[in-house]
Amino acid sequence: MIEVGHVLVHEDVIKNDFVCNLTKCKGICxxxxxxxxxxEPKETDIxxxxxxxxxxxxxxxxIKAIEEQGTHVVDVDGDLTTTCVDxxxxxxxxxWENGITKCAIEKAxxxxxxxxxxxxSCHLYPIRTTHYPEFEVLHYDRWHICHDACTFGKDLGVPVxxxxxxxxxRQYGDQWYKELxxxxxxx
Numbered sequence: 616m617i618e619v620g621h622v623l624v625h626e627d628v629i630k631n632d633f634v635c636n637l638t639k640c641k642g643i644c645x646x647x648x649x650x651x652x653x654x655e656p657k658e659t660d661i662x663x664x665x666x667x668x669x670x671x672x673x674x675x676x677x678i679k680a681i682e683e684q685g686t687h688v689v690d691v692d693g694d695l696t697t698t699c700v701d702x703x704x705x706x707x708x709x710x711w712e713n714g715i716t717k718c719a720i721e722k723a724x725x726x727x728x729x730x731x732x733x734x735x736s737c738h739l740y741p742i743r744t745t746h747y748p749e750f751e752v753l754h755y756d757r758w759h760i761c762h763d764a765c766t767f768g769k770d771l772g773v774p775v776x777x778x779x780x781x782x783x784x785r786q787y788g789d790q791w792y793k794e795l796x797x798x799x800x801x802x
Contacts (some may be wrong), residue, residue: 616752617798620791624776627755629799632768633741642716644703644740647690647760650690651697653736653743655701659695662686665720665729669708672719676700677707697734708733738782741774 616790617624654662666686670678680700682706684707690696712721720733721764741764743756755775768778776783776795 619795622749623752625754628753628775631755631775633764633778634768634771634773636763636767637715643760645709645716651699651706652734654687654695654734658734659687661731668728669719670721672722680707735786
């Protein structure tokens with residue numbers, strides 16, 4: 616692991632390649648799984664606040680799920696997550712463009728309706744964060760549905776941490792990312 620500030624970065628984040636290949640996977644990560652996207656506690660307030668502005672970009676099924684369950688839920692493990700359609704199907708915030716999933720929150724962001732791009736766990740994927748009282752650990756989440764992203768990343772020579780530069784800076788800051796790059800170069 617590499618330590619950068621209060622964050623431990625697993626070597627898999629540095630050594631593995633990854634670039635989303637939406638033409639292959641169609642964004643299935645927003646549809647598959649056994650729960651919604653993990654949320655930080657502060658993000659639940661953001662979701663409540665922006666929902667009226669995001670709602671016009673959502674599907675009817677997503678709106679119904681939010682109206683019935685709320686803008687977020689607590690999953691069976693007791694974790695905060697985005698609401699899902701039919702309990703554990705697609706994320707309620709998913710929409711479709713040309714057969715590929717798109718986040719309704721991100722669409723509202725791109726159109727200037729809201730100033731929050733999407734949950735950080737979505738933006739950081741395939742990195743997952745484990746929070747401890749004194750530090751955080753970033754690890755690479757391997758999921759078979761992302762096989763094409765691994766192949767594409769390898770073809771392009773782009774490691775996970777470089778593919779996720781923008782969300783890592785969003786979460787930890789530009790200086791933190793520069794320190795990560797220096798630590799990787801020193802390996």
